[in-house]
Amino acid sequence: MSSDGIREIGVGMLGYAFMGKAHSNAFRKIDYMTWPPPLKPRLVAIAGRNEEAVSEAASRYGFERWTTQWQELVDDPEIGLVDNLGPNNLHAAPTIAAAEAGKHVVCEKPLGRDADESFEIWRRVAATGVKHMCAFNYRFVPAVRLAREMIEAGELGELRHFRGRYLQDWGDTTAEIWRFDHEAAGSGALGDLATHVIDLARYLVGEIDVVGGFLKTFIPGREVDDAVEATAEFANGAVGTIEATRLALGRRNAFQWEINGTKGSLYFDMERLNELQVFRADGDRARGFKTVLVSEADHPFWEHWWPPGHIIGWGDTFVHELHHFLAAIAGDTDVAPHGATFEDGYRTAEICDAIVRSSESGRREAVEYRMLR
Amino acid sequence: MSSDGIREIGVGMLGYAFMGKAHSNAFRKIDYMTWPPPLKPRLVAIAGRNEEAVSEAASRYGFERWTTQWQELVDDPEIGLVDNLGPNNLHAAPTIAAAEAGKHVVCEKPLGRDADESFEIWRRVAATGVKHMCAFNYRFVPAVRLAREMIEAGELGELRHFRGRYLQDWGDTTAEIWRFDHEAAGSGALGDLATHVIDLARYLVGEIDVVGGFLKTFIPGREVDDAVEATAEFANGAVGTIEATRLALGRRNAFQWEINGTKGSLYFDMERLNELQVFRADGDRARGFKTVLVSEADHPFWEHWWPPGHIIGWGDTFVHELHHFLAAIAGDTDVAPHGATFEDGYRTAEICDAIVRSSESGRREAVEYRMLR
Amino acid sequence: MSSDGIREIGVGMLGYAFMGKAHSNAFRKIDYMTWPPPLKPRLVAIAGRNEEAVSEAASRYGFERWTTQWQELVDDPEIGLVDNLGPNNLHAAPTIAAAEAGKHVVCEKPLGRDADESFEIWRRVAATGVKHMCAFNYRFVPAVRLAREMIEAGELGELRHFRGRYLQDWGDTTAEIWRFDHEAAGSGALGDLATHVIDLARYLVGEIDVVGGFLKTFIPGREVDDAVEATAEFANGAVGTIEATRLALGRRNAFQWEINGTKGSLYFDMERLNELQVFRADGDRARGFKTVLVSEADHPFWEHWWPPGHIIGWGDTFVHELHHFLAAIAGDTDVAPHGATFEDGYRTAEICDAIVRSSESGRREAVEYRMLR
């Protein structure tokens, strides 16, 4: 219990780099930007392999202690939530261990490096009864939530098309980073970027039944794919494309998607994440896509922020995401449907595996999802 | 020879509807917007099945005579060029007959309803030695030609990605039009829209080796496809997607494509056909896509038009296209590479057929191109 | 009477350069793009000072004869309409003479070089009873007419703001052209560009009562202004700004205006002349400006053109404008309110004069309009 009467939760974080900064910032902002916060995150400990880096991160972000042994997070009785932001090959063991120690768990995407690993994480964690969330933060962009609400309310009618692509351009590099290492990452643009496209496709349009496509590696000697090109068929009859690449020069963080229904359409680009393009077939003679600046008092998440038109940043999506998770813990409510559970993380992995199979077989591949007993 | 000493060519047109208006307008404008014109088109005769409509079209567009028998165009010694704008099932016979009668021929896209028919048209016409062009007018958008010139000059480096989609939204209708009739049209969005995407993909990026994807019909009872979703692999190693739909609400004529290379990227949308988005990886700290208003004195086709910034319309692309064809006739020069020949029309049909095969087989399909002996 | 039973009108044109090309093209397209045309324009004669140029223009655009003496147009009994596209110092005499000879007259903007000259043209021509139009062609952009219709229908409520600016960037030149000659042009950006802004302000918002501002010449030795900066107060209480410059690098033909009312707003940019941005305060949670592609069957002027989304060009605005004038002649209907009459041309000149007075006096200046007795 903090001094102002709000319950605390001890946070243990694994990882201190890009995502460590993003999540630490979010935990610190939840304290006062969301008011009252569902739980006050207390930054108890941070773990990482590089002693110098992890100790500086602890000092910078305000963790009470640091360690090079993630097991210490699992063993720490003051920690109630473990946030696993390590590289992909470090997702399974710490996440499962933390859950089995009774901690709620957040795990960075992709959940595992393939469907088998992802299923195992889900299965083991679900068995413990803790809350779990796979950190697909783009569900928590206000424009994405608004899109979801419009679709749920039937404002688009029946959905016919989804075309999603995540375009970045930093891949033409000789830098040695874990994201190019097959053992550490599992895959390239597929696990890193296409998973975001797949997750939002599922969140906004519905389940995917069939995919066809292939992976492509352009850079000689690279162990993982640089790009993914695929078609998709949804259970509800919608069809479309899924693309991801690290080699689209000029596109820095262009996660773009469009959805067409029988009553309207939506378009979005993460480089303008505060905007949603909305078309309604409402018979207005002035017919066209609206550029909606998603920042109104009645827009999703906006009760936490500023007056209309005063836009938020990419980093703020994590505030929404972790706030949602803390609220689920505090109120013992479901992480789904707005948060991606480990089941969602697993299902995305099944779709990725199906794309890999299609790449190898040359066939469109049906996606089959395993269930927990 | 016209009174001002410019040689004339007699034009016979088959079809008087949407495309008849577009081509008639172009022939009339070539007379004075391009100066001096390579040949002065003399509108000799127009053919169509509806007597009332074709006679009014003759009066409106200034054809000297009209007929309900296209054979009369073929037999008319005053006609040197037959422009076939009929429905797809009327492409083969009149086009071949006209060529065999020694007339130069323009044929609306798609060349035939499938690869076999298209190949036959090409084979028969090529044997006659006349000039032939398949009317893929979007090659003659100034921004498209500028893109081609930049790519040829190496300004994009090696090409890695093409993503093209042609989105329209008029398909949700119960109107009975030949475009929904399988016999007349051959296919739906595939032959109507995807062929444009494929043609520009070939013109800008290069030959396509493999495609995978499928057709989709949403409207119950419709004989043809409403949408196409496909992946593509190019001979030069580039990869991407090809999409077309008549059911993307809010998109009226959104033929959008993006090309990413190792030195830069281009983006285009036909709804803003005067603009080309250009990204150069030139190290400028001010890094981003330029919105180029393609209307400068040194831009393609612009010698015919206005001062910079005074944009042209969709209809004007036909002025460029038919001017190009007249110049090829006048100077006995090649229609290729900037004009789509019947070989180009045939090759596009092979790719369409491969998409149809893939749709049915569930496999990515290699495209094999027949050659003339 | 032409062969198809549509009455003809003989056109005499003064001027063969930029505007000569634009108007000739329009007259020729009216013949078939508008159907049936109200009158068939017969291009009888073209006049200009340079014998070689005017004879080539006659040949190119299809005028039956040419002359270096504009008086011949006035005297020609076969001419029923004189279209004066000469430099500004050639507006008054030929226009008045033609009207007094009973010809209907179109005069390029600005009507005269100042209010006195403009008033004189109006007064003398009005006395003859012929139809007269000052060629403010931007009233005939479909998006502008749509804006007018929306405003007239009350869709914007009461108007509060107009901010208009016409930005070009070709002024940094040492070329010797009549537009820089004070005697020939009267003024620089003021008469050339700001008049367009003022005309649309009057057409869309209403009469202007007060202006304050100044002219600015940047280029040493230039006789005319390069830029105008002004504020405006309208009779209906709206307020705003009027700007024009030939020195806004990167803006090629950026005639941009925005109107804010109590129920909505409109925004327009001539570089995207097919688009109108529309905001409605209608309570829709998805709140924002719509990008309306003005190309629907029920949009202004669109009965003449193509299916939706197939945009028109800058040159096509003249088709609408001259079609409107021919219809007024054919039906003996008013050129106003959609066409700018010589009264409109005169009133714009009064506002320009008031800006010049304000520039010199340092005071905001009331605009007073003379009436015909």
Next chain:
Amino acid sequence: MSSDGIREIGVGMLGYAFMGKAHSNAFRKIDYMTWPPPLKPRLVAIAGRNEEAVSEAASRYGFERWTTQWQELVDDPEIGLVDNLGPNNLHAAPTIAAAEAGKHVVCEKPLGRDADESFEIWRRVAATGVKHMCAFNYRFVPAVRLAREMIEAGELGELRHFRGRYLQDWGDTTAEIWRFDHEAAGSGALGDLATHVIDLARYLVGEIDVVGGFLKTFIPGREVDDAVEATAEFANGAVGTIEATRLALGRRNAFQWEINGTKGSLYFDMERLNELQVFRADGDRARGFKTVLVSEADHPFWEHWWPPGHIIGWGDTFVHELHHFLAAIAGDTDVAPHGATFEDGYRTAEICDAIVRSSESGRREAVEYRMLR
């Protein structure tokens, strides 16, 4: 000294509403987003008139204590920096008192309600030798700083035009807020919005010599102006317009400005604050404005944030602003030129006063700036 060896500074804040939230958030983020921070802000006390509200704000933002008497901030020896975010009529007394008590002072804009009050604040505070900053936070938008750097480096050449407008649309309300109270606010859109335009005009283009224009109140009974329309003449010869309104429906926070120079142009819209539009007259055939996503490693302020393309929010501009002020305190360096000093606040007030005089006199008014002896 905090536990990690970074010096602390005690912060006292006056005001807890919109700006209180923005500044509190910034002080808390400086702690870890900028690393190491120049000084660690310690939130010592917050003052406000409403006891319930100020106590909740203290609890929410983490101030150690709260008070309803701003004098307590002045008297508090643990406070080294007073941040005055009160209504405009509470700017002078607390700010002066705090400075005279030796505290560094930040004061929200506008500095005073008119030039006299602003001058007095500047004069009294400057005499104390403390650091002072008027909180024109938009100088700290990365795109604005990049613009300044480009202009300083000569990349735009000589400047010719500035057109700035700050458009909001919330003014059509019967809400009773201090911003409509003449005594509390001094003015309406002028002090609230036009001051931002004027400050960036001065920061980017240079000093303003002459203004002409007027204030306009649309809402009956409102004590302050709803809109400002003005022309401006700069000392360096540039000319342009300055506008502000609270009644531009659809514009939520549209602070838009454009600058044209002899070598290039810049355009900016606060609703897309991560973007700068850049035109360079560099002879590239692909000529146009670049949309620069200001988020590169070598872009201003970006060392604090994320990988390219991961945009920041409006609230983050305060992180940059207060970081700058803390660095000036820590290093005893000048707040100018990047921070707006009280001299800048005063000069902006002189320009506002000149617009008010012009509104009343009907004359363009020269601006004269008082100096400190």
